[in-house]
Amino acid sequence: MSTAPARPRPTTDRRQRILDAAGPVFGEHGYERASVDAIARAAQVSKPTIYSHFGSKEQLFQVWVGAVARQVSDDAVRAVHGLDVSPKKWRAALVTAATDLVEAWHTDCAASLARTINAEVGRDPQIYAVVREAAHDPVIEALAGRLAMLGNAGLLRVPDPVLAAKQLIALSRAELDDISEFGTKPTSAPVVRRVVKAGVETFLRAYEA
Amino acid sequence: MSTAPARPRPTTDRRQRILDAAGPVFGEHGYERASVDAIARAAQVSKPTIYSHFGSKEQLFQVWVGAVARQVSDDAVRAVHGLDVSPKKWRAALVTAATDLVEAWHTDCAASLARTINAEVGRDPQIYAVVREAAHDPVIEALAGRLAMLGNAGLLRVPDPVLAAKQLIALSRAELDDISEFGTKPTSAPVVRRVVKAGVETFLRAYEA
Amino acid sequence: MSTAPARPRPTTDRRQRILDAAGPVFGEHGYERASVDAIARAAQVSKPTIYSHFGSKEQLFQVWVGAVARQVSDDAVRAVHGLDVSPKKWRAALVTAATDLVEAWHTDCAASLARTINAEVGRDPQIYAVVREAAHDPVIEALAGRLAMLGNAGLLRVPDPVLAAKQLIALSRAELDDISEFGTKPTSAPVVRRVVKAGVETFLRAYEA
Amino acid sequence: MSTAPARPRPTTDRRQRILDAAGPVFGEHGYERASVDAIARAAQVSKPTIYSHFGSKEQLFQVWVGAVARQVSDDAVRAVHGLDVSPKKWRAALVTAATDLVEAWHTDCAASLARTINAEVGRDPQIYAVVREAAHDPVIEALAGRLAMLGNAGLLRVPDPVLAAKQLIALSRAELDDISEFGTKPTSAPVVRRVVKAGVETFLRAYEA
DNA sequence: GATGAATGAGTTTTCATTCAT
DNA sequence: GATGAATGAAAACTCATTCAT
Numbered sequence: 001m002s003t004a005p006a007r008p009r010p011t012t013d014r015r016q017r018i019l020d021a022a023g024p025v026f027g028e029h030g031y032e033r034a035s036v037d038a039i040a041r042a043a044q045v046s047k048p049t050i051y052s053h054f055g056s057k058e059q060l061f062q063v064w065v066g067a068v069a070r071q072v073s074d075d076a077v078r079a080v081h082g083l084d085v086s087p088k089k090w091r092a093a094l095v096t097a098a099t100d101l102v103e104a105w106h107t108d109c110a111a112s113l114a115r116t117i118n119a120e121v122g123r124d125p126q127i128y129a130v131v132r133e134a135a136h137d138p139v140i141e142a143l144a145g146r147l148a149m150l151g152n153a154g155l156l157r158v159p160d161p162v163l164a165a166k167q168l169i170a171l172s173r174a175e176l177d178d179i180s181e182f183g184t185k186p187t188s189a190p191v192v193r194r195v196v197k198a199g200v201e202t203f204l205r206a207y208e209a
Numbered sequence: 210m211s212t213a214p215a216r217p218r219p220t221t222d223r224r225q226r227i228l229d230a231a232g233p234v235f236g237e238h239g240y241e242r243a244s245v246d247a248i249a250r251a252a253q254v255s256k257p258t259i260y261s262h263f264g265s266k267e268q269l270f271q272v273w274v275g276a277v278a279r280q281v282s283d284d285a286v287r288a289v290h291g292l293d294v295s296p297k298k299w300r301a302a303l304v305t306a307a308t309d310l311v312e313a314w315h316t317d318c319a320a321s322l323a324r325t326i327n328a329e330v331g332r333d334p335q336i337y338a339v340v341r342e343a344a345h346d347p348v349i350e351a352l353a354g355r356l357a358m359l360g361n362a363g364l365l366r367v368p369d370p371v372l373a374a375k376q377l378i379a380l381s382r383a384e385l386d387d388i389s390e391f392g393t394k395p396t397s398a399p400v401v402r403r404v405v406k407a408g409v410e411t412f413l414r415a416y417e418a
Numbered sequence: 419m420s421t422a423p424a425r426p427r428p429t430t431d432r433r434q435r436i437l438d439a440a441g442p443v444f445g446e447h448g449y450e451r452a453s454v455d456a457i458a459r460a461a462q463v464s465k466p467t468i469y470s471h472f473g474s475k476e477q478l479f480q481v482w483v484g485a486v487a488r489q490v491s492d493d494a495v496r497a498v499h500g501l502d503v504s505p506k507k508w509r510a511a512l513v514t515a516a517t518d519l520v521e522a523w524h525t526d527c528a529a530s531l532a533r534t535i536n537a538e539v540g541r542d543p544q545i546y547a548v549v550r551e552a553a554h555d556p557v558i559e560a561l562a563g564r565l566a567m568l569g570n571a572g573l574l575r576v577p578d579p580v581l582a583a584k585q586l587i588a589l590s591r592a593e594l595d596d597i598s599e600f601g602t603k604p605t606s607a608p609v610v611r612r613v614v615k616a617g618v619e620t621f622l623r624a625y626e627a
Numbered sequence: 628m629s630t631a632p633a634r635p636r637p638t639t640d641r642r643q644r645i646l647d648a649a650g651p652v653f654g655e656h657g658y659e660r661a662s663v664d665a666i667a668r669a670a671q672v673s674k675p676t677i678y679s680h681f682g683s684k685e686q687l688f689q690v691w692v693g694a695v696a697r698q699v700s701d702d703a704v705r706a707v708h709g710l711d712v713s714p715k716k717w718r719a720a721l722v723t724a725a726t727d728l729v730e731a732w733h734t735d736c737a738a739s740l741a742r743t744i745n746a747e748v749g750r751d752p753q754i755y756a757v758v759r760e761a762a763h764d765p766v767i768e769a770l771a772g773r774l775a776m777l778g779n780a781g782l783l784r785v786p787d788p789v790l791a792a793k794q795l796i797a798l799s800r801a802e803l804d805d806i807s808e809f810g811t812k813p814t815s816a817p818v819v820r821r822v823v824k825a826g827v828e829t830f831l832r833a834y835e836a
Numbered sequence: 837g838a839t840g841a842a843t844g845a846g847t848t849t850t851c852a853t854t855c856a857t
Numbered sequence: 858g859a860t861g862a863a864t865g866a867a868a869a870c871t872c873a874t875t876c877a878t
Contacts, residue, residue, distance in 0.1 A: 014862080030328050032241030036848065046864045048850080053862095057848065112331075118391070119239055119328025122321075125393040166383045167411050174379035175372070182327070184334040202376050206415035223838090245873060255839045257875080266873065432841080448746050450659030454869065464843045469870065471841095530749075536809070537657060537746025543811040584801045585829050592797035593790070600745070602752040620794050624833035641859090663852060673860045675854080684852065839878085847871070855863080 015053050018043045022064045027112020031061055031120050061120075065127060068113045069134035075104035076135070080142040085149045091204070097146075098172040099196045101139070106176075106192070111183040140165050157209045164207060171199035224262050227252045231273045236321025240270055240329050267333075274336060277322045278343035284313035285344070289351040294358045300413070306355075307381040308405045310348070315385075315401070320392040349374050366418045373416060380408035433471050436461045440482045445530020449479055449538050479538075483545060486531045487552035493522035494553070498560040503567045509622070515564075516590040517614045519557070524594075524610070529601040558583050574625045582625060589617035642680050645670045649691045654739025658688055658747050685751075692754060695740045696761035702731035703762070707769040712776045718831070724773075725799040726823045728766070733803075733819070738810040767792050783834045791834060798826035 021043035025034045036057050040047045054060035079100030084093040104110065113131070121128050143165040151158035158164045175195040180187045230252035234243045245266055249256045263269035288309030293302040313319065322340070330337050353370035356377070360367035367373045384404040389396045439461030443452045454475050458465045472478035497518030502511040522528065531549070539546050562579040565586070569576035576582045593613040598605045648670035652661045663684055667674045681687035706727030711720040731737065740758070748755050771788040774795070778785035785791045802822040807814045 028331055030241065030331065032239065033332065035846080037846090047848090048865085049863055051849070115327050115331055118324055121391045121393060122237065122239065122324055123242070125390065128391045128393060163384070163407060166387070167380055167408065170379040170383035170408075171376055174375045178375070181334065182330045182337045184330060184337060198372060199376065199379075202415045206411045244871080246871095256873085257840090258838060260874070261837075446749055448659065448749065450657065451750065453867080455867085465869090466844090466871075467842055475869065533745050533749055536742055539809045539811060540655065540657065540742055541660070543808070546809045546811060581802070581825060584805070585798055585826065588797040588801035588826075589794055592793045596793070599752065600748045600755050602748060602755060616790060617794065617797075620833045624829045662850085664850095674852085675861090676859060678853070679858070840876105841878105842876080843872105843874085845872090848869095850868075851864105851866090853864085855861105857860080857862105 014043070014045050014049055018045060018050055018053060018060070019064055019067060022060060023068065023109055023112065026061060026064060026116055027108065030116060031123075036060075058124075062127070062130065065113065065117065066130055066134055068109055069131045072104055072107070072110045072113065073135040073138050075107075076101050076139045077142045079104055080139065080146055083146045085146060085153060085155075087153065087155065090150060090155060094204075095193070095197050095200050098168065098200050099193045101143075101169070102172050102176065102196055103189070103192060105173075106180070106183070106187065115183065140169075143168065154209055156207045158207060164203075167206075168200070168203050171203050172196045174199050223252075223254055223258060227254060227259055227262060227269070228273055228276060231269060232277065232318060232321070235270065235273060235325055236317065240325060245269075270329075271336065271339065274322065274326065275339055275343055277318055278340045281313055281316070281319045281322065282344040282347050284316075285310050285348040286351045288313055289348065289355055292355045294355060294362060294364075296362065296364065299359060299364060303413075304402070304406050304409050307377065307409050308402045310352075310378070311381050311385065311405055312398070312401060314382075315389070315392070315396065324392065349378075352377065363418055365413075365416045367416060373412075376415075377409070377412050380412050381405045383408050432461070432463055432467055436463060436468055436471060436478070437482055437485060440478060441486065441527055441530065444479060444482060444534055445526065448534060449541075454478075476542075480545070480548065483531065483535065484548055484552055486527055487549045490522055490525070490528045490531065491553040491556050493525075494519050494557040495560045497522055498557065498564055501564045503564065503571060503573075505571065505573065508568060508573060512622075513611070513615050513618050516586065516618050517611045519561075519587070520590050520594065520614050521607070521610060523591075524598065524601070524605065533601065558587075561586065572627055575627045576625060582621075585624075586618070586621050589621050590614045592617050641670075641672055641676060645672060645677055645680060645687070646691055646694060649687060650695065650736060650739070653688065653691055653743060654735065658743060663687075688747075689754065689757065692740065692744065693757055693761055695736055696758045699731055699734070699737045699740065700762040700765050702734075703728050703766040704769045706731055707766065707773055710773045712773060712780060712782075714780065714782065717777060717782060721831075722820070722824050722827050725795065725827050726820045728770075728796070729799050729803065729823055730816070730819060733807070733810070733814065742810065767796075770795065781836055784836045785834060791830075794833075795827070795830050798830050799823045801826050 018039065022034075022039050025039050025042060028034075029038075036047055036050055039060075040050055043050075050060065054063060079097050082093075082100065083097040084090060105114065117127055117131050140162060144161040147156065147158050147164050147168070148161040150156040151161065156164075175198065176187075176192070177183075179185075179191060179195060227248065231243075231248050234248050234251060237243075238247075245256055245259060248269075249259055252259075259269065263272060288306050291302075291309065292306040293299060314323065326336055326340050349371060352374040356365065356367050356373050357370040359365040360370065365373075384407065385396075385401070386392075388394075388400060388404060436457065440452075440457050443457045443460055447456075454465055454468055457478075458468055461468075468478065472481060497515050500511075500518065501515040502508060523532065535545055535549050558580060561583040565574065565576050565582050566579040568574040569579065574582075593616065594605075594610070595601075597603075597609060597613060645666065649661075649666050652666050652669060655661075656665075663674055663677060666687075667677055670677075677687065681690060706724050709720075709727065710724040711717060732741070744754055744758050767789060770792040774783060774785050774791050775788040777783040778788065783791075802825065803814075803819070804810075806812075806818060806822060
């Protein structure tokens with residue numbers, strides 16, 4: 001998969017290579033089953049290199065979680081910021097934004113993260129805080145802000161924008177675990193858009209002015 | 210001469226004892242971290258006994274998942290069946306039913322199950338089917354049926370009762386992961402009821418006739 | 419080295435086999451360099467068997483130390499008890515007893531122990547207490563008792579028998595590290611007897627009545 | 628422009644810095660447990676610097692052993708040379724010299740050395756030769772010389788001064804491991820002097836003219 | 837049917853040592 | 858000459874699984 005011949009690069013940031021390799025391994029096998037050996041093989045580095053860069057498997061895991069969470073959050077927030085609140089376009093834009101947002105969470109990478117934190121939150125509750133701060137809260141905030149704008153414009157009635165944001169997301173995802181079988185099966189973009197649309201329509205019926 | 214007090218029970222359902230012991234162990238530590246040794250100790254049986262009854266750790270796990278899923282499902286379906294659809298009481302009953310349903314999924318046992326299948330679905334996609342059939346579908350079906358009754362009674366407008374059921378559940382749970390911090394912190398019943406009520410109200414605004 | 423054909427014995431005390439194998443390995447390589455793998459190979463058992471019997475490398479080490487200390491102590495005390503205090507034989511018997519005692523501490527096994535506790539006492543001071551109680555004190559006590567008898571018989575002048583015992587041992591060993599090169603080279607019995615005799619003679623000059 | 632204050636010394640005797648740092652590390656942890664990393668950190672040098680100066684951990688160890696041995700030997704020989712053989716003072720001077728000599732071997736540094744060679748002599752018998760030549764023999768020689776002088780002066784009867792020297796040392800140390808618990812506990816100077824004195828008195832009874 | 841005792845394979849982690857700069 | 862970054866080899870320890878009794 002690498003682009004360079006024998007040795008990818010003489011001494012380039014091995015750190016990033018390790019993180020990139022850790023993603024699929026943690027994602028597919030979970031924290032416990034993921035062996036540092038496998039990550040080292042995938043990153044084409046030696047095990048001690050991993051330890052000198054990250055200290056321990058646990059710390060590598062946390063760094064990876066943080067990195068993915070931030071990336072997912074960025075994608076999701078960008079999707080929200082793309083929401084056009086002009087009176088003519090906001091309806092379609094709301095469906096599009098919700099779809100983009102949902103898909104940001106359905107990347108391989110993000111699905112791995114979701115599965116993994118779910119599994120590991122019992123072992124290390126702190127991980128939840130990391131993800132919440134890095135990925136969850138910013139998205140809710142951004143979406144609540146947009147919904148408030150729609151409220152101010154008289155297009156929606158949103159007394160509690162944060163609650164509305166959470167409910168919009170919940171509705172958008174209502175059918176998703178069903179069709180993707182908990183992220184095990186790939187989902188085509190049109191199908192995702194359709195189920196998200198169903199959720200947004202219910203949201204609109206509840207909140208429209 | 211009969212059941213001596215030394216050994217708890219002569220040779221009674223060791224099978225059940227093992228399953229009962231497996232629950233907390235799988236739930237707290239997850240599949241990987243849960244050691245057969247620990248389960249054997251907790252069940253006060255020897256390891257070979259476990260293997261002779263269940264064949265492998267994997268199979269024991271699946272049997273446990275099935276058992277818990279069925280139990281959770283029973284609780285949830287009972288909650289739905291308790292939904293009084295009479296014109297005078299249905300509103301309050303809807304909140305109560307949704308709350309009971311949500312709480313059935315927030316038992317220690319059920320939370321363990323949820324975490325665990327999330328973690329293991331990557332390794333063994335079949336586990337999703339087991340849980341879906343045993344726990345998810347019956348509840349959706351039952352709830353869709355009740356919502357259809359309310360539709361027929363002219364109290365709600367529900368063109369697609371299954372979709373409505375999924376959305377009602379999604380809305381009821383919209384704020385739950387936030388307040389329970391992914392099941393890490395205990396949640397008082399009144400608080401649960403309050404957040405569920407917020408979700409049901411939104412549902413009603415969208416679906417009321 | 420075992421007497422049985424292929425597998426020494428079906429399920430005989432593996433525990434003892436492990437201890438027997440641990441001796442040479444700890445003795446030759448020291449605690450740190452001694453690998454549990456090597457001990458397992460030498461004992462013809464698997465590593466987990468060692469761990470199930472002893473819990474950890476550290477505990478195996480302590481059990482071994484205790485066992486060797488007790489055995490050395492037994493040999494040494496027996497040597498002292500063989501000391502004939504009759505007026506005619508006591509001189510020769512003193513040399514013999516001192517020689518036997520010194521040789522009890524020059525077994526391969528005992529030399530290993532001595533080297534090892536010297537090395538490890540810094541890491542785990544408790545180990546000194548174990549050896550002292552198990553091996554050192556009983557020998558001193560026994561020897562002091564015998565010297566007191568000789569004092570009572572008017573053959574020696576021993577106001578402080580314990581001190582005298584320690585000094586007798588010190589004098590007996592005065593040249594020993596030199597000739598055995600710290601236990602690295604084997605020493606013939608006659609040579610040992612000669613150097614011990616020199617020490618005993620000095621002792622007698624100091625203590626004779 | 629000259630020696631900047633930033634770096635301790637421009638390129639001064641890094642070699643010595645490394646040796647000074649190696650002492651405590653080897654002494655406290657023993658050869659095996661002492662990591663080159665730790666030594667490098669303590670010396671504020673990088674690991675390759677150590678290797679370019681000493682070739683290997685083993686060689687660094689041997690150089691350190693030699694250095695400490697020589698220093699201990701110097702202290703001990705100085706103690707012996709301080710022994711006043713004049714008829715009036717020699718008795719007290721003998722106790723003082725023996726005490727100083729014993730204390731030279733009870734420095735932290737020297738105790739570390741003693742423990743370490745004991746531990747490593749099995750692995751590398753050559754180390755014994757190094758220490759013997761550098762530290763042991765000179766002291767015995769010096770002490771034997773002084774005892775011979777006392778013999779010539781008619782104050783002692785010493786047919787074999789080397790043997791007498793070894794015995795004097797053995798007697799002086801007879802109680803030492805007991806009170807210092809193998810070098811684990813610190814020992815006050817008066818206590819050391821008292822136990823040494825007891826040994827010297829026994830020596831005198833055996834050797835006085 | 838139940839078990840104590842054993843094991844092969846695999847885990848994370850550390851260390852002495854060496855390049856490329 | 859000094860170093861940051863890398864590695865092969867090996868350490869202690871655990872686990873799911875299986876015999877012989």
